[in-house]
Amino acid sequence: MKGMDALLEALNVDPEQGISLLSLDEREASFGTHYKAPPERTPFFRILLNALDDLMLKILIACAIANIIVGYSVPE
Numbered sequence: 001m002k003g004m005d006a007l008l009e010a011l012n013v014d015p016e017q018g019i020s021l022l023s024l025d026e027r028e029a030s031f032g033t034h035y036k037a038p039p040e041r042t043p044f045f046r047i048l049l050n051a052l053d054d055l056m057l058k059i060l061i062a063c064a065i066a067n068i069i070v071g072y073s074v075p076e
Contacts, residue, residue, distance in 0.1 A: 008015055012023055019027070051057070 005015075013019055052061075
């Protein structure tokens with residue numbers, strides 16, 4: 001237990017109470033914060049444009065538009 005007591009003393013931690021609130025600023029200055037910036041989110045419109053960059057999808061969209069035009073212009 002001697003090593004544990006030395007470690008707790010070096011880190012300025014009370015084994016019964018834990019870390020003192022008064023030492024938080026000093027700890028942040030010594031060790032830094034654990035803050036991690038959230039990742040940048042990709043907008044839905046950008047994801048949609050990337051999906052529309054597929055050649056096969058472009059062909060299918062063109063065929064669908066042609067089918068709609070022919071379907072409405074030619075009577076049955």
